[in-house]
Amino acid sequence: MCAMNEQESGSVNRKQVRSGGGSSAGGGSGGGSAYPGAVRELIEQLGKLPGIGSRSAERLAFHVLKSDMDSAMALANAIALVKQTVGHCRVCFNLCDGEVCSICNDPQRDRGRVLVVEQPKDLIALEQTGMYRGLYHVLMGRLSPLDGVGPGDLTIGQLFDRIQSSSEPSPRVGIVEVVLGLNPTVEGDGTALYLASELAKAGVSVSRLARGLPSGGSLEYANKAVLADAILGRQSMD
Numbered sequence: 001m002c003a004m005n006e007q008e009s010g011s012v013n014r015k016q017v018r019s020g021g022g023s024s025a026g027g028g029s030g031g032g033s034a035y036p037g038a039v040r041e042l043i044e045q046l047g048k049l050p051g052i053g054s055r056s057a058e059r060l061a062f063h064v065l066k067s068d069m070d071s072a073m074a075l076a077n078a079i080a081l082v083k084q085t086v087g088h089c090r091v092c093f094n095l096c097d098g099e100v101c102s103i104c105n106d107p108q109r110d111r112g113r114v115l116v117v118e119q120p121k122d123l124i125a126l127e128q129t130g131m132y133r134g135l136y137h138v139l140m141g142r143l144s145p146l147d148g149v150g151p152g153d154l155t156i157g158q159l160f161d162r163i164q165s166s167s168e169p170s171p172r173v174g175i176v177e178v179v180l181g182l183n184p185t186v187e188g189d190g191t192a193l194y195l196a197s198e199l200a201k202a203g204v205s206v207s208r209l210a211r212g213l214p215s216g217g218s219l220e221y222a223n224k225a226v227l228a229d230a231i232l233g234r235q236s237m238d
């Protein structure tokens with residue numbers, strides 16, 4: 001593998017010397033400039049992905065170059081399709097490919113209960129436990145005063161709109177309980193406390209997931225059994 005890379009970069013350098021360009025790039029350290037523009041662009045775009053450094057971006061770009069046309073186009077099309085068709089549910093902000101997600105549309109769901117999470121991936125982790133049959137609300141983040149993220153930057157207003165519109169006929173037939181499922185971090189806890197006090201004013205019962213979750217951790221990485229216990233053992237914040 002290593003030998004092959006040396007051969008490859010060697011041949012690129014020779015080619016470049018012969019064509020008269022890039023004489024300063026010799027020695028291998030500035031190898032990126034030896035790539036054709038399209039390859040450079042691919043490496044640059046791949047390098048913007050989280051956790052992908054320049055070495056990994058190069059490796060992935062070579063993988064794409066070696067792939068057959070069908071596999072490479074399948075990757076390109078999957079990226080295009082997800083951006084063109086997937087958005088957020090206009091009710092709960094879960095990911096969906098229509099106006100309203102399948103959970104909000106499911107008539108079997110308990111519409112009196114809303115579980116509030118930070119991100120769609122938290123919702124997916126909780127949903128995989130199969131222990132929760134209510135609705136969700138995705139905040140699209142958490143309060144973080146140091147980073148300038150306030151209530152107006154999240155979907156908190158929409159959560160209160162849901163609660164208010166569900167309670168319009170005077171006997172409440174809509175949302176009766178909000179379960180806070182924020183990540184057990186300093187910012188997640190701060191967001192939960194803020195929401196608990198605001199929700200209490202709106203007259204709904206507030207609970208939070210039980211604290212079997214490791215402090216500082218993230219819902220998306222917790223195992224199913226821990227999440228299921230956290231849902232079943234949720235504690236009132238009233």
Ligand SMILES: [Zn+2]
Pocket residue numbers: 089090091092093094100101102103104105
């Ligand atoms: Zn939804």
